[in-house]
Amino acid sequence: MMVLETSKANAILTVLQGCNNLTRLKKIQAHVIVNGLQNHPAISNSILNFCAVSISGSLPYAQHLFKHILNPQTQAWNSIIRGFAQSPSPVQAIFYYNRMLFDSVSGPDTFTFSFTLKACERIKALKKCVEVHGSIIRTGYERDVVVCTGLVRCYGGNGCVEIARMVFDNMPERDLVAWNAMISCYSQAGYHQEALRIYDCMRNENVGVDGFTLVGLLSSCSHVGALNMGVKLHRIACEKGLLRNVFVGNALIDMYAKCGNLDGALEVFNGMPRDVFTWNSMIVGFGVHGFGDEAIYFFNQMLEAGVRPNSIAFLGLLCGCSHQGLVEEGVEFFHQMSSKFNVKPGIKHYGCMVDMYGRAGKLEKALEIIGDSPWQDDPVLWRILLSSSKIHKNVVIGEIAMRNLSQLGAVNAGDCVLLATIYAGANDEQGVARMRKLIKKQGIKTTPGWSWIEVSDQVHRFVVDDQSHPDSGMIYQKLEEVTRKATMAGYVEDKSQFIFHGSCSEECLESSSTYHSEKLAIAFGLAKTPEGTSLRIVKNLRVCRDCHEFTKFVSRAFNRDIIVRDRLRFHHFKGGLCSCRDYWVMVIQKLAQQQNRMHVGKGKMEGTADNNNLSAAVIPAVEAKDPASGPSYYCNESTGKNQWEMPYDTPLVTHSISFTSVRRLGGGYGRIYWFKHRSPIPTAAILISKGCFAKECRELIVSLLPVQQYRMFPVHGGVSFCNVIETIKEVTGTFCKEACCICDQLMDSLIPPRHLAFLQQTNLLRWFN
DNA sequence: CAGTGGTATG
Numbered sequence: 001m002m003v004l005e006t007s008k009a010n011a012i013l014t015v016l017q018g019c020n021n022l023t024r025l026k027k028i029q030a031h032v033i034v035n036g037l038q039n040h041p042a043i044s045n046s047i048l049n050f051c052a053v054s055i056s057g058s059l060p061y062a063q064h065l066f067k068h069i070l071n072p073q074t075q076a077w078n079s080i081i082r083g084f085a086q087s088p089s090p091v092q093a094i095f096y097y098n099r100m101l102f103d104s105v106s107g108p109d110t111f112t113f114s115f116t117l118k119a120c121e122r123i124k125a126l127k128k129c130v131e132v133h134g135s136i137i138r139t140g141y142e143r144d145v146v147v148c149t150g151l152v153r154c155y156g157g158n159g160c161v162e163i164a165r166m167v168f169d170n171m172p173e174r175d176l177v178a179w180n181a182m183i184s185c186y187s188q189a190g191y192h193q194e195a196l197r198i199y200d201c202m203r204n205e206n207v208g209v210d211g212f213t214l215v216g217l218l219s220s221c222s223h224v225g226a227l228n229m230g231v232k233l234h235r236i237a238c239e240k241g242l243l244r245n246v247f248v249g250n251a252l253i254d255m256y257a258k259c260g261n262l263d264g265a266l267e268v269f270n271g272m273p274r275d276v277f278t279w280n281s282m283i284v285g286f287g288v289h290g291f292g293d294e295a296i297y298f299f300n301q302m303l304e305a306g307v308r309p310n311s312i313a314f315l316g317l318l319c320g321c322s323h324q325g326l327v328e329e330g331v332e333f334f335h336q337m338s339s340k341f342n343v344k345p346g347i348k349h350y351g352c353m354v355d356m357y358g359r360a361g362k363l364e365k366a367l368e369i370i371g372d373s374p375w376q377d378d379p380v381l382w383r384i385l386l387s388s389s390k391i392h393k394n395v396v397i398g399e400i401a402m403r404n405l406s407q408l409g410a411v412n413a414g415d416c417v418l419l420a421t422i423y424a425g426a427n428d429e430q431g432v433a434r435m436r437k438l439i440k441k442q443g444i445k446t447t448p449g450w451s452w453i454e455v456s457d458q459v460h461r462f463v464v465d466d467q468s469h470p471d472s473g474m475i476y477q478k479l480e481e482v483t484r485k486a487t488m489a490g491y492v493e494d495k496s497q498f499i500f501h502g503s504c505s506e507e508c509l510e511s512s513s514t515y516h517s518e519k520l521a522i523a524f525g526l527a528k529t530p531e532g533t534s535l536r537i538v539k540n541l542r543v544c545r546d547c548h549e550f551t552k553f554v555s556r557a558f559n560r561d562i563i564v565r566d567r568l569r570f571h572h573f574k575g576g577l578c579s580c581r582d583y584w585v586m587v588i589q590k591l592a593q594q595q596n597r598m599h600v601g602k603g604k605m606e607g608t609a610d611n612n613n614l615s616a617a618v619i620p621a622v623e624a625k626d627p628a629s630g631p632s633y634y635c636n637e638s639t640g641k642n643q644w645e646m647p648y649d650t651p652l653v654t655h656s657i658s659f660t661s662v663r664r665l666g667g668g669y670g671r672i673y674w675f676k677h678r679s680p681i682p683t684a685a686i687l688i689s690k691g692c693f694a695k696e697c698r699e700l701i702v703s704l705l706p707v708q709q710y711r712m713f714p715v716h717g718g719v720s721f722c723n724v725i726e727t728i729k730e731v732t733g734t735f736c737k738e739a740c741c742i743c744d745q746l747m748d749s750l751i752p753p754r755h756l757a758f759l760q761q762t763n764l765l766r767w768f769n
Numbered sequence: 770c771a772g773t774g775g776t777a778t779g
Contacts, residue, residue, distance in 0.1 A: 013770085017770090042770070045770075045771090046770075049770085049771075053771090075770080075771075078771070078772090079771085082771085082772080110772075111771060111772055113772095114772050114773060115772075115773095117773085118772090118773080145773085146772055146773050147772090147773085148773095149772095149773045149774080150772085150773055152773095153773075153774075175773095176774090177773055177774055178773085178774095180773095180774050180775080181773070181774060183774095184774065184775065187775095210774090211774095211775070212774050212775050213774095213775090214775090215774090215775040215776055216774085216775070216776095218776080219775085219776070245775095246776080247775050247776050248775085248776085249776085250775095250776040250777070251775080251776050251777090252776095253776090253777090254776065254777060275776095276777085277776055277777050278776090278777090279777095280776095280777045280778080281776080281777050282777095283777090284777060284778070285777090310777095311778080312777055312778045313777095313778095315777095315778055316777085316778080319778095346778095348778070348779080
């Protein structure tokens with residue numbers, strides 16, 4: 001009999017392995033039940049795992065299955081956590097993780113942690129990550145490579161690059177994935193030099209290189225304009241046969257385009273399979289170089305290839321049109337966006353339009369665009385208009401733009417400079433004086449300017465009047481020589497007041513800035529590279545007029561090609577001329593001071609970061625309500641509030657708990673857990689707070705507690721769950737899971753109706769909001 | 770029985 005069952009079970013397991021859709025699965029399931037194997041651990045796990053994890057599975061169904069598992073084992077928990085971690089609502093993974101820690105006899109293992117960390121990373125739950133980290137250490141899994149890699153990613157993704165690095169450094173061994181995680185962490189956080197630097201360490205450890213490594217490194221190369229490094233990576237990609245990897249190819253295209261080498265980009269493009277990213281990289285690449293025609297060409301090719309353009313394709317397209325002055329085409333594309341391609345224009349698209357009209361001198365039209373856009377309350381568009389007004393010396397529109405900026409409380413020094421320049425152009429001394437006063441009053445707040453230059457695989461960064469470079473002395477000496485030669489070639493230093501010369505670089509505003517960062521970078525580059533090679537410099541701001549002139553003459557005097565990528569576009573200096581044909585004077589700040597970062601995903605970020613805080617967690621309990629399985633909590637979708645579905649006085653059986661929560665106590669969040677020892681009357685309680693309970697709150701809580709034994713417990717990230725468990729042991733004298741099962745600590749606003757009424761009567765509700 | 774990673778726009 002046993003043998004027969006085993007062979008049946010094995011047969012079913014084999015069929016399950018090949019299962020690829022839900023309908024089929026349900027048939028197999030029926031078969032399983034017929035054979036009485038529904039409690040076979042391997043089979044039920046396999047079914048659950050398929051439903052939770054597979055693309056052709058079904059998470060709700062997995063949840064349903066999970067609910068009916070009596071004592072889910074670690075693997076079952078893992079399946080459901082993993083399923084949610086990769087789902088559109090990773091927050092539920094954390095919900096299950098918490099329940100696992102509290103409700104389950106099964107403890108977490110390395111898999112649990114790696115799935116949970118993935119969820120933390122995706123929803124940016126830093127505090128939860130810290131806490132999981134605590135649990136990892138406590139359970140002794142901190143030596144596991146995969147778990148640590150998850151931690152590195154999670155910390156990195158939450159902006160804690162240094163912490164990520166610490167975890168990384170403490171790992172007993174690091175595999176390729178771990179290195180890749182560290183590289184992409186640096187790269188995505190904008191620590192490009194570090195990303196490239198760590199690659200050197202990596203090479204010493206013989207872990208090899210794969211597509212992931214290359215993508216991370218290439219992304220950093222494009223940000224800092226490290227073409228030489230990029231070319232080396234290109235070679236490695238060739239050797240490893242990775243050129244047909246779309247990710248690598250796309251990263252290469254982007255790198256070549258951002259480093260100003262469009263031929264290189266084209267070459268890669270021609271030899272690889274393509275996806276949307278590929279096309280976008282080309283369109284954007286040509287667009288930011290001001291090659292509108294080419295951008296349009298690639299756009300049309302993309303359509304022919306049957307790829308649907310998305311908002312980024314249009315951004316590149318409009319940017320190209322705007323720079324090349326293709327107003328009609330740009331307008332046409334802008335309209336087609338929504339009418340033909342069903343892509344909703346975003347603020348950046350509107351920005352391009354304002355810029356396009358503004359640049360073409362159609363300022364009224366630009367004003368109209370802003371009026372028609374949903375972003376009138378955003379300073380960005382007004383700032384673009386202000387810049388356009390400057391190009392065309394239009395005082396009236398300039399003042400309109402400024403008025404709007406000031407109404408939005410968004411005026412900054414750069415704006416004042418722009419308007420002052422317009423006034424100066426109109427010989428309005430008073431206007432200029434007004435702006436000067438305004439700048440003074442506001443205090444000049446500028447983005448510090450810096451320039452990057454790559455010299456023999458090393459990226460060097462300079463700021464204004466930088467003295468921090470080890471070769472500082474040499475650099476300044478060289479700069480003197482360079483300036484002398486440039487002057488002999490005809491360069492005249494333009495130290496006159498920024499306001500009268502249309503410079504729009506913020507760097508010019510920096511106090512008595514004698515040596516802008518790019519001059520230092522140029523001097524350094526000239527000193528450190530062989531004659532005849534070209535210099536590539538990347539700036540975070542626009543090139544100022546003086547530096548632009550300077551670079552022109554340097555390129556002639558030293559017979560060097562100098563390619564400067566500034567915030568907005570490329571300048572190819574050669575023989576005393578610049579590819580932008582001094583267009584830069586007109587190329588305005590446009591997107592330079594875009595602040596839409598603030599708008600994108602604002603609520604989301606703030607909301608989740610706070611909500612996932614451990615004891616404060618407001619993670620919605622979205623467990624589907626299943627009438628068959630008795631009272632439950634659920635999240636009311638329409639109000640977003642968690643609902644209490646259990647009558648307050650329901651006598652509870654084992655595995656249930658009476659629970660109430662108090663929010664915002666003493667400046668933190670609080671929570672009370674009541675425990676039952678197989679009896680409907682709570683025998684002990686634990687009060688948990690993020691900080692300390694306010695005295696009056698404490699009194700209230702204690703008066704509400706139907707128990708004699710209680711304990712106040714401050715919670716700190718990283719140890720909280722363990723603290724709670726320890727405390728349960730202490731308070732109850734034993735650690736009996738059935739007796740003291742904490743249910744759903746996450747339901748913050750879970751206040752039973754009767755309790756709520758009481759709170760309203762006593763005006764105590766304010767503590768809950 | 771299982772697990773970790775990637776590109777374009779700013």
